[in-house]
Amino acid sequence: MDALNQLFHGFGVALSPQNLAFVFLGVLMGTIIGMLPGLGPISAISLMIPVAFTMDPTSAIIMLAGVYYGAIFGGSTSSILLNAPGVAGTVATSFDGYPLARKGQAGKALSVAAIASFVGGTVGVVGLMLVAPSLSALTVSFGPAEYFALMVLGLTAVVTLSGNNLTKGLISGTVGVMIALVGIDSQTSTLRFTFGRHELYEGVEFLIVALGVFALAEVFVMLLRRGQGGGDGTITSLRLSRRELKEISGPTGRGSVLGFFTGVLPGAGATVASFLSYSFEKRLAKDGKTFGKGNIKGVAAPESANNGAAVGSFVPLLTLGVPGSGTTAVLLGALLVLGVQPGPLLLDEQPDMFWGVVASMYIGNIVLLILNLPLIPLFAKVLRTPQALLLPLVVVFCVVGVYGHSFSTFDLWLLIGFGVLGFLMRANGFPAAPLILGLILGGLMEKSMRQALLISSGDLTTFVTKPISATLLALAALSLLAPLYGAWRRTRRRQGLSEDDGRGQDERRKATAGGTRERKNG
Amino acid sequence: MFRTGRRGSRAAFAAVAVGSVSLLLAACGEGAGAASGGWQPTKPIEYIAPANTGGGWDTLARSSARVMDEADLVSRPMRVVNKPGAGGAIGWSYVAKHQKDPHKLFVTSPPILLVPLAGESDQTYRDFTPVARLNTEPLAYVVKANSPFKTFEDLAAKLKTDPGKVSVAGGSGPGSLDHVGLAGAVQAAGADASKVKYVPFDGGGEALTSLLGGHTDVAVAGGSEVQALVRSGDVRALAVSSEKRSPVLPDTPTLTESGIDYVFDIWRGVMAPKGLTGEQVAYYEKAFRKMVEQDAWKKESRKLGWTDAFLGSEEFGKFLDEQNKEYTGILTEVGLRK
Numbered sequence: 001m002d003a004l005n006q007l008f009h010g011f012g013v014a015l016s017p018q019n020l021a022f023v024f025l026g027v028l029m030g031t032i033i034g035m036l037p038g039l040g041p042i043s044a045i046s047l048m049i050p051v052a053f054t055m056d057p058t059s060a061i062i063m064l065a066g067v068y069y070g071a072i073f074g075g076s077t078s079s080i081l082l083n084a085p086g087v088a089g090t091v092a093t094s095f096d097g098y099p100l101a102r103k104g105q106a107g108k109a110l111s112v113a114a115i116a117s118f119v120g121g122t123v124g125v126v127g128l129m130l131v132a133p134s135l136s137a138l139t140v141s142f143g144p145a146e147y148f149a150l151m152v153l154g155l156t157a158v159v160t161l162s163g164n165n166l167t168k169g170l171i172s173g174t175v176g177v178m179i180a181l182v183g184i185d186s187q188t189s190t191l192r193f194t195f196g197r198h199e200l201y202e203g204v205e206f207l208i209v210a211l212g213v214f215a216l217a218e219v220f221v222m223l224l225r226r227g228q229g230g231g232d233g234t235i236t237s238l239r240l241s242r243r244e245l246k247e248i249s250g251p252t253g254r255g256s257v258l259g260f261f262t263g264v265l266p267g268a269g270a271t272v273a274s275f276l277s278y279s280f281e282k283r284l285a286k287d288g289k290t291f292g293k294g295n296i297k298g299v300a301a302p303e304s305a306n307n308g309a310a311v312g313s314f315v316p317l318l319t320l321g322v323p324g325s326g327t328t329a330v331l332l333g334a335l336l337v338l339g340v341q342p343g344p345l346l347l348d349e350q351p352d353m354f355w356g357v358v359a360s361m362y363i364g365n366i367v368l369l370i371l372n373l374p375l376i377p378l379f380a381k382v383l384r385t386p387q388a389l390l391l392p393l394v395v396v397f398c399v400v401g402v403y404g405h406s407f408s409t410f411d412l413w414l415l416i417g418f419g420v421l422g423f424l425m426r427a428n429g430f431p432a433a434p435l436i437l438g439l440i441l442g443g444l445m446e447k448s449m450r451q452a453l454l455i456s457s458g459d460l461t462t463f464v465t466k467p468i469s470a471t472l473l474a475l476a477a478l479s480l481l482a483p484l485y486g487a488w489r490r491t492r493r494r495q496g497l498s499e500d501d502g503r504g505q506d507e508r509r510k511a512t513a514g515g516t517r518e519r520k521n522g
Numbered sequence: 523m524f525r526t527g528r529r530g531s532r533a534a535f536a537a538v539a540v541g542s543v544s545l546l547l548a549a550c551g552e553g554a555g556a557a558s559g560g561w562q563p564t565k566p567i568e569y570i571a572p573a574n575t576g577g578g579w580d581t582l583a584r585s586s587a588r589v590m591d592e593a594d595l596v597s598r599p600m601r602v603v604n605k606p607g608a609g610g611a612i613g614w615s616y617v618a619k620h621q622k623d624p625h626k627l628f629v630t631s632p633p634i635l636l637v638p639l640a641g642e643s644d645q646t647y648r649d650f651t652p653v654a655r656l657n658t659e660p661l662a663y664v665v666k667a668n669s670p671f672k673t674f675e676d677l678a679a680k681l682k683t684d685p686g687k688v689s690v691a692g693g694s695g696p697g698s699l700d701h702v703g704l705a706g707a708v709q710a711a712g713a714d715a716s717k718v719k720y721v722p723f724d725g726g727g728e729a730l731t732s733l734l735g736g737h738t739d740v741a742v743a744g745g746s747e748v749q750a751l752v753r754s755g756d757v758r759a760l761a762v763s764s765e766k767r768s769p770v771l772p773d774t775p776t777l778t779e780s781g782i783d784y785v786f787d788i789w790r791g792v793m794a795p796k797g798l799t800g801e802q803v804a805y806y807e808k809a810f811r812k813m814v815e816q817d818a819w820k821k822e823s824r825k826l827g828w829t830d831a832f833l834g835s836e837e838f839g840k841f842l843d844e845q846n847k848e849y850t851g852i853l854t855e856v857g858l859r860k
Contacts, residue, residue: 142735143732187722337825457686
C-alpha cells in the first residue's frame, strides 16, 4: 500500500502543469528524432541536456527519460517504411515491418508497432514500480560468465534468422562477429583488423552497418529493378481486426516481459532485447516460417521488447547508480551534474524524484500512443512518394544520420561499403539478419568470455558451474539441438519410406511404426 | 522544380524538409561571441571525452563545457563527444588525427601517460599540447560490504600469500589508470603486483556492478564513482590513494595512514592537438583559468568530489614530464612496461 501511496504522490508530481509539459516535450522530441535514421536517443538527449540543466532535477529527468523512450517508440517508423532503422533497438522491427509495408500494409505494421511499443513501455513501468528495488539483485547477478552465456543463447538465433540456407546464415553471422572485433581490444588494448586506419581504432559503429546492409542495399536492389516490383503505393486498411489483435497479444506480452528483464541487465539493452524476443517468437510461432516475410507478430515481438528494455534500463540507473546502457549513462551524467546522486539511497532520500519519474512514464506512454496513432495514415503516405524521389531521400537520410553521428567522411565510405556488401549478400542469398546479430552480440560475448576466464584463472568450468550461466548455456544447446533432432527424425522417416521398396521387412516395419508414433505425438 | 505538378511540389517539399534538418544542425552551432584579443575559435569546439558517458572524464568534460558556455568564456559552444574504449587510446587517437586543429580539445588524466608507456598507443603525451590541469581526485579501493577484507592491510596480506584467489575489477584496460593505481599500492605494500588478477571492464560502472554481484572480490574506481554505494553501505572503501583524506569519502583512511607509502592522484586536465599556435593555447588556457574561478564550477566540483588543482599550459607540461618519469618507474617494476 505504501508503494501505491507513493505512486499517487508521484502522479501528483508528474501531473503538475510544468512536468506535464516537459513529458510532452520530451516524448515529442524523442519520437521525432527517433524516426530519423541514424539519430538515436543519445543524440536526442545530448541535444536536450542544455535545456535540462536550467530545470529542476525532477522535471529534467522526466523530460530526458521521455526523450529516451520516445526515441525507441518512434524509431520503428523508418524501420518499417524505409527499411532504415531509426535507432539501433528497432533493427529487428524492419525484418517483418518492411515486408509488410511492401505489401501495402504499412499502416497495419505501424499500428502494431505503436500498440506493442505502448504495451512494452507500460509493462516496463509496472515492473519498474513494483520490483525495482529487488531487481537490483538481478542486475548484479549477471557477471562476465553469465553475460557470455546470454550472448551464446542470443547467437543461436542465427539458426532461426538464417532462412533456408543455414550455411550461408552461419557465414553471415561469423562475418558479423568479426566486424564486432574491429578496433582496439578493450582487454589488452591490441589493435585488431584496423589495417593501420585510425578511423577503425574506435571500431565500426553499429548503425552504419545496419543502415548500409538494410537501407542502402535495398536502394541498390530497387535501382537494379528500375523501380519495378516495389510497393505500388496502395495502402490497405490501417485498422487491426480483432483476430489480428489477438494474434499479436501473445508476442507483445511475452516481448514486454522479456524486454524489461533484458533491459535490467547492464550491457544488454534494447537492441539485444528486440533480437531475443524476435527469434524467440519466431521459434514459438506455428507460422514461424512466414517471419521475415511480413508477419505482424514479427513486428509486435521486437517492438514490445525494445520499449520494455528502455524502461528496464532505468532499474540499474535509479537503484544502483550504474548505467545499464549508453543512453542511461548520458542520463546518469546529467543527473550528477544536476546534483542528484542516483544509487541505493535514491528511493529513500528523493522519493519525489523516483515516483515522479515512474508516474511520468505512464503518462508519457499514453501521450506517445495518442501522438503516434493518428499520424500513422500520414506516415504511411510516405510510401506513395514516387521511387525516383523516395530512393534519393533514403540515401540522404542515411548519409545525414551517419555523418551527423561522427562527422567523419570515413564513416560515409564505410556506409557505402556496407551497402555494397549488403547488396552482394542479397544477390547471393546470404541473409543479413545474422550478420547484424553477430555484430551486436559478438563483441560483448568475446569480452565477457575473456573477463570470466581471467577471474577463473583460465578454468572453463566457470561457465557451467554458475547456475544462471549453466541454465542459459543449456537453453542454447537445446535450441540448437532441437531443430537438428527434428530434421534427423524427418530424414529417418523419409529414408525409411523410400527404403520401403528395396530393403528388408523388419526395417520397414520399424520405420512405419516410428512414423505412426510420431504422427500421434505431433 | 519549376515545372509545377504533383511530383514537382513533392520534390520541393522534400528539399525543404532536408534543408531544415541541416539548418537545425547548423543552428545548434551558433553561439554567443566572447570578446578577447588575438585568436578566436570560428566554429563549435569538439570537446572529446575519451570514455563512456557517465564516467569521470565524461562528467569533467560536460561540467566544464557547461560552465564555460554559460559564463561565455569561449566564443563558440563546447560540444562534448564521447569516444570510449581501450583506456582512452581510442579518444586521443581521434584527436591526433587532427593536428593543428584548434577546434578539438580533449579531457585527459594519467592514462595519457600510462597507455603509451604500456606500448598500447601510437601517440604519447608529447603528441599533444597541454592546455591546463584542472583538478585531482583519489582512487578508492573498495570491497563488498560482506567481504572478509576490513582494511587495505588485510587485502595486501592476502595478495602476498595467495594472489590467485583475489580478482580485482577496474574500469580501464591493463596498464592503464585503475591498474597502475592498484599495482603501485600493492607493490608499495610488499606484494607482487604482476601476480594480481586484474580484470578490465568498460568503465567504473561495469566494474562496480561485477563487485556488487560478487563476481570479483575488489574494485578500483574513482572516489566519486563509489560515493553513493559507500554511503548506502553496499560497499566498503578500504583506502583512498590521495595524500590527504578526500572530502568525498571522509571516513576512509588514505594509503599512507594504512602504513603504505604510496600516493596516486587522478589529476584531470585538458589537452589539444599538436601544432597549435601560442595564441590558440593562450586563448584556451585563459578560458580554463577563468572557468575554475566560476562559482558554478566550484559548486559542481564539490558535488563531484574534485579538488581544484589548476596548472597552466607550461606548468602542466612540466608536471606531465615528472609524472611520466614516476609512472615509467612503477610500470617497469611491475613488468607492465613494454
